[in-house]
Amino acid sequence: MCLAIPARVTEILDSDRVKVELGGIQKTISTALVEDVRLGDYLIVHVGFAIGKLDPDEAERTLALLAEMGAMPDNPAAYR
Numbered sequence: 001m002c003l004a005i006p007a008r009v010t011e012i013l014d015s016d017r018v019k020v021e022l023g024g025i026q027k028t029i030s031t032a033l034v035e036d037v038r039l040g041d042y043l044i045v046h047v048g049f050a051i052g053k054l055d056p057d058e059a060e061r062t063l064a065l066l067a068e069m070g071a072m073p074d075n076p077a078a079y080r
Contacts, residue, residue, distance in 0.1 A: 032049070
């Protein structure tokens with residue numbers, strides 16, 4: 001089973017790359033598959049690619065649920 005997770009855009013790098021943040025970790029991902037990405041957007045990220053946008057409220061609910069389930073480690077190094 002694969003898991004795609006919501007991450008917030010913190011920096012626009014160029015036409016198809018952005019930095020996102022999740023759990024205190026910043027990662028550069030490709031946005032080649034998603035149109036009109038803006039600073040602050042929540043993206044669904046899977047293996048370094050944004051595969052869709054997510055409503056901010058839904059993203060927050062999803063992240064809270066993952067944290068509640070213990071699926072989000074307390075150690076940010078686990079996201080690397």
